[in-house]
Amino acid sequence: MNRSHYCGEVTEALAGQSVTLCGWVDRTRDLGGLLFMGLRDTAGVVQVVVEPDSEAFPAAEKLRNEFCVQVTGTVRERPESQWNEQMATGRIEVVANAIELLNASAPMPLLMTDEDGEEVRLKYRYLDLRRPRMQRNLKVRAAMYRAIRNSLDERRFVELETPILTRATPEGARDYLVPSRVHAGQFFALPQSPQLFKQLLMMSGMDRYYQIARCFRDEDLRADRQPEFTQLDMELSFVSEEEVQAISEDLIREVFRDVLGDDLPQPFPRLSWREAMERFGSDKPDLRIPGELVTVDGHVAHLEFKVFAGPAAAHDQRVAALRVPGGAELSRKQIDDYTKYVARYGAKGLAWIKVNDAGAGLEGLQSPIAKFLDEGAWSGIAEASGAATGDLLFFGAGDWQTASTFMGQLRLKLAHDRDTVEPGWKPLWVTEFPMFEWDAETGRYYAMHHPFTAPLDPDPEALRADPAAALSRGYDLVLNGSELGGGSIRIHDPKLQQVVFDLLGIGAEEAVEKFGFLLEALRYGAPPHGGIAFGLDRWAALLTGEESIRDVIAFPKTTTAQCLMTAAPSAIADGQLAELHVRSVVEADQPDASNEAGESD
Structure with missing residues (x-):
């Protein structure tokens, strides 16, 4: 075997030259006796043409996807009308004069696309890893x-x-x-x-x-x-901390x-844990998302609305507001769905206000809690949050860390649902x-x-x-x-x-x-x-x-810590366990976890 070039590296510079390539059949097409084949290796895919009068034609007719082959042929440029700019090799093709079958492939157990399920991809990981992605x-x-x-x-x-x-x-x-x-x-x-x-x-x-x-x-x-x-x-x-951080920044x-x-900013911004939780509700805030949590304790502590007044007056609690620009368009069902979402992070409820007319004061608000507000409270909330006509405000109240956390999770979900996550690295x-x-x-x-x-x-x-x-x-x-x-x-x-x-x-x-x-x-x-x-x-x-x-990861485990490809972990013979001074105490009627397959991590 004498490979001269990698498939993905055959370019116009080699036009007229003979090359020997090795790889897998990516696809085949038969156009009335003229055979086209995509040949793939670790560097990419190149188009191979097998003409009817070529000595390679009988071998080419028998090829199927994922057969492992060696192709010898001459590089030629394609007509401009046939260029494929989606491929690095899209301006050339290799006209085959010899094809050697190195190894045939059994029918493939997976599609070799992103449509393959997680379980089959992990069971046949060595095939999944052939994919360009x-x-x-x-x-x-x-x-x-x-x-x-x-x-x-x-x-x-x-x-x-x-x-x-x-x-x-x-x-x-x-x-x-x-x-x-x-x-x-x-x-x-x-x-x-x-x-x-x-x-x-x-x-x-x-x-x-x-x-x-x-x-x-x-x-x-x-x-x-x-x-x-x-x-x-x-x-x-x-x-010092600063020296470790500086070296780490340079490395990254x-x-x-x-x-x-890509170029990253210099230097990286810094936030204390307390400030990160206060502003973003997370100790790993995503700065690509515009908008922050705003504490409104000072504007609601005097209200008779105990849901706000109690936490606002306590040193270890808070009332946090989150502005959703244009969020007044959300339906009541959507708002209720967000309320259910934050409940999994400890929220006992989620108050909200739709700002239908920012210039109309309390009269411009739509909310079940509007009746508990006075002009002073709303004026302070509006100024602190930057609320404008057409916006929606969500409020979280309670224990400082719990309220911060569930409002932070709400901030993330709203941004992804409403596609407001900015591109780039932050x-x-x-x-x-x-x-x-x-x-x-x-x-x-x-x-x-x-x-x-x-x-x-x-x-x-x-x-x-x-x-x-x-x-x-x-x-x-x-x-x-x-x-x-x-x-x-x-x-x-x-x-x-x-x-x-x-x-x-x-x-x-x-x-x-x-x-x-x-x-x-x-x-x-x-x-x-x-x-x-x-x-x-x-x-x-x-x-x-x-x-x-x-x-x-080349060979990852599932959520049940299994390798579906090798069927690990596996039972060990009693004799081998005895050498290790270990005895299995698994009950005979216990379900066999080795048959369970889950989504991998």
Whole structure:
């Protein structure tokens, strides 16, 4: 076999020359004895012509879609009337003089188009990946990796690997466990992230580390999660938040420029977590959507309308308004549908006002709550929201975070429903997250990022005195409403680390048992350090314009964490389990999850 060129790279420059191409039959047409064939490889498609008197004709007659073949022929230019500007090779064709069948294909189990269902695409993933769209996605991902490495190598980063078999540590999700054959009754855990190891590398003096790391979490899946996923992990010594963010911005700009040819703004805007929630109802706001939430507490606190007056007067609640330009055209049914939508995010109701005539004061309003308003309240609301004739105002009231969240979700849905999302890239940093989240059900605090994030105020006693008010040195990078990455400056003081463990309900004995190696390392001159991790699956999906990360992963899992192609996970023979000192306790009448197929993530 002697391939001379790739199909998608045959151009007018080769006119008159002989070429040998290899690939798959993309399509065939028989025009009264003159055969046309699309030949496809990883570089694209080229049209092959087989004339009736050609020695290749008998072989060509037998070809079907997805047969694997080698074609030798002469490149010739098409007449201008036959140019296909939709193809890179659309001005030429290859006149075949020899065709060799390398491998025939059985009848295809899928259409090889976007119409194929999710289940069949995943079962025959190796066929699905032949499609140009999927080939492009994986090549974009490879180009992203190349640009990442080039950028970080130029900035003195060292690429290092950390263990896959490690110890189980509480990092916020369930670990995948691997039983040890040598050490009976003991288990390795697959890493949820390289968090502890990358901190240890800073303590070892490596200064700047990065890794394109495989990570594992045994948790319920959704559109942007997989049980195994890929992160870009970075850690740096002797840095501030601003330095980590500046290096990250440079990296992202270079990746977008090298892969897509797009320029991102410089610098990226920054919002505190509190401001992001206040204005956009989200800690990953989509800045492509015009319009923000407006707090109207001061305009409604005096009203006898308790739905507004109560939250407006409480320090930990709010009344938020969202203007929908031209929204007065919405029907009552549509408004009711939005009310049902926000209920899933904790809303107990959704007040609204249609502004039929902005100049007529209260008389120009249409709303079930208009009777509770006075001229002063409406004047203040109208000025704060910018309401104009033909607009609709939605109002959310209640607990500050709940009201902010459901109004933020409403903002997103309205923008997508009404097609008001602006094109382009809108990155930003969200900073100063709360250190902890309080869970009323368990009666304890949880780390909003992870237990190793440093507080903004480094005083251990201040942190212990009022953990609910503590802010962290954490930061997230958001792009078009997706969290691209998150990081923080880490705790490098062992005493402060123990205070954080105490507040999280991890006592000194438990801390030593689970994190003893880290606490020990902190005692030996640990440098100040910080870093960030980027979800590369989500990053690749943004670069390719895909909605789901499954379309940028070669072999993704389903929502039930299965691989339909290999039928994994699978049962293991009792003898093999015995070698691992493990016994299955699955009940005989338990449904076989291996037969379930779900939408992939």
